[in-house]
Amino acid sequence: GAAELGPYRHYMQKEIFEQPRAVGDTIADIESITPELFGDGAYAVFKDVEQVLILACGTSYYAGSTAKYWLESIAKIPTSVEIASEYRYRDSVPNPKTLVVTISQSGETADTIAALKHARSLGMAHTLTICNVATSAMVRECKLAYITRAGVEIGVASTKAFTTQLAALFLLTLALAQVRGHLTEEQEATHIKALRHLPVALQAVLALEPQVIAWAEEFARKENALFLGRGLHYPIALEGALKLKEISYIHAEAYPAGELKHGPLALVTAAMPVVTVAPNDALLEKLKSNMQEVRARGGELFVFADADTRIESEPGIHVIRMPEHYGPLSPILHVVPLQLLAYHTACARGTDVDKPRNLAKSVTVE
């Protein structure tokens, strides 16, 4: 009821602001990395696998898409990510030495459970879930599990479940890296320190809300938006576009910025806001030239730039300054202003934010 909302207008807003707590709780008791964080017998499973197959839907699928970058760069394990409803209905080439990872907030999504069973029927017995509900069907069906501690999520558009899934998937990456000999004690300590600092870092990003509200007023009058990201922030751009369409009903799509010239550049005019996720990572210079491609066509850029990128506001380029680059965990910070942008744009348009039309929180039928 309204009482539980406290100072917030909607559950979605409350849940966005709960993320420092939710992520903090999800990683709370972790002082060192061990496979057993994922359950008894995890070491033997991790030792046996030579690839990862992630199965999920919706926002959980984008968490998986982000994790693929971590798993391949840090744990050096080949990873594929599949939309559950596609995987279950196509012929694939099973490898019994696969770690099948399902990701689900509810643990009850019919397509994801069916995809898991399909993988098992193909002889893949090493199953693990990242799930927010300990008593769910998904947890019962998987041999290994990591329970995220987002708490009950009410808003149909997932927010705190996503960032906690990312935190859990980062732990999984570190555990696999350790078993495979790709994690020194020094690296382990550095990563754990960064994980533990996340609640404070998230708080700093939430403080950007007033600046995002100013942008949302402008977005509320648009009918289309393009989101750009590169590398491990491409799935974050996808998640930002999904959030915007789900609750504000503005048509939004996301592209990896280097792919702009192969199509979506044709859509760019002054009427098309282009949201750009700009972390200070190895792809920054490439991203800047992609931004110039947009500017040259009159497109207006709305950039979430790390403080150390030196991207400045100028005509046609609006900048909200993020904290300094946060290394591999940066996606967990960069998704937050995109959640806020979707939320405040939807509020400005007067939509039913917590219960968007045609959508359900948990899709338990095919």
Ligand code: G6P
């Ligand atoms: C629905 C929800 C989404 C969610 C997706 C997957 O579409 O509206 O927010 O991401 O299901 O749900 P799951 O519970 O499996 O993460």
